[in-house]
Amino acid sequence: MADRTGGFNIAAFSFLRSGRSSQHAEVCAGSTDLCSEGLFDMLLPKKDRKTQLSLGDYAKEIAGIGHRDGGRAAWEAGWGNVAVWLAHKYFPDEIGSAHADEFHRPFVSMALLPYDASAERATGGILIKNGTWKPVVWNWRARWNILVIPNPRKRKKHEEVAIVLIPISDIMLRGGRETFGFDAGANPEILIRSVFVPKHRTVSLKALMRGDGNAQAGYWQYRLSAAALLTIHAVLPLYGVAAAARAPASGRQVLRRDTRVTLEALRNIDAATHMLSGLLQRMQVRAICNVPLVTDECRGIRRTAVLAGHLILTAVDSLASICHGKTDDDQIEMQSRWRDARTLGLCAEVAIRSFATLFEGP
Structure with missing residues (x-):
């Protein structure tokens, strides 16, 4: 795999950050493989789950790993689940089936507000002219990234930003040793320069607050x-x-x-x-x-x-x-x-x- 970080050694990254990009990567000694434990897709309705995972059970799963890795395992698993949930709720056609299995596990990274970003309206979507983000959760296996960008279409309060789904091929990564203060795993900065996002891969803040999107047959997660x-x-x-x-x-x-x-x-x-x-x-x-x-x-x-x-x-x-x-x-x-x-x-x-x-x- 190509080194996307400009020289940083990907093999040295902590597996707590969900491991290296290879689906068959070995777990580094002394690290935690959250992927193999199925902790990144708990909010999805799995095929082998006869009853939906309740909010209480989900909370117990997250709290149950709270003592591991100084609490970082709970952080990574929790925000990793949010990223996957957002992708499947609002962009199901791009992500694919919400029924994760052994060979098609969903991996999505996510960043909240950017350090700086500018965007403008374009025919059929939004053009992100430039922007820099630090991920709230980064997954080296992820093919997609969820980012918050300024929404050039709206100027009213609560409608000044939009959520977009960006493929890994459209972003540049700059290696770094800290994300939200963490220094045990190397998370990159996400850089974007002149990337067009089609309308079907954007969702307004109003829709997020209203709860629009994929209902998934009444699962509480999707309501x-x-x-x-x-x-x-x-x-x-x-x-x-x-x-x-x-x-x-x-x-x-x-x-x-x-x-x-x-x-x-x-x-x-x-x-x-x-x-x-x-x-x-x-x-x-x-x-x-x-x-x-x-x-x-x-x-x-x-x-x-x-x-x-x-x-x-x-x-x-x-x-x-x-x-x-x-x-x-x-x-x-x-x-x-x-x-x-x-x-x-x-x-x-x-x-x-x-x-x-x-x-x-x-």
Whole structure:
């Protein structure tokens, strides 16, 4: 395979980022193969699933891997599912059958708001003159990318952007070591120069908020609007952060030297988890009853998720301070894990604010 990154060694990329581009690539030692575990297509109605995956079960799947890789596995799986869901809901003809099987697994990358981008109307579609994005989730096996671009057709509030589906052949990649603060896997920047996107591969923000698109025979996943599903994923990655933050503190002798700080930090983590559980229960009732989340509800959920994330970050900082400057291997390991959890918490906050800007306007 050609190196699309301008010299970066693709074989060295962490498999946490869904592995190398080859469908038969070997898993690197010490990494997590989320693809082979079927964690990138949980929102799709699989052929071998007699009953649809409920929102509660889906949340448990994401939360269940929260402790792995410092919470990054939950982040990658959650946002990877969003990207696949968006592609199948709004661009089913381009992506193909939503019934994933062993040989046709869907892989889609996604970026939210661009660093900078400009587009203009063209006959039969949109011409993206230029743009630069950092992916919220990047998959080296993906053939398609979902991007947010300025919509040159609309000037009203809530209609200033559009979602487009771009094939991998239409983008350029610039190698990088960080995406939303991650430094363990190498995600690229996405560059676009003079790319035409036909109308059937664009969808307006209004349609996303309204929930238009492929209904897929009543699956709750497809009844949701994009705003609602992105709101759900303001909550789910934070389960991973909470699990990653709490795990190092369990049964560690070194933390017993400062019981007050430890207990206060754990209380903050538990309080954040309780807040997140309440949000999830509310969204689950909406999904079961087929009642859409309205804009104000989505906004309130995002704000509560930000508060929960703040509690977790405060707890992580307190726990890390106990081990600060220590040279014991166990303490160094704990510091490293809390550093990962803090990074992920900051990533979640950036993502929440990004799509809050996307769905609420400037």
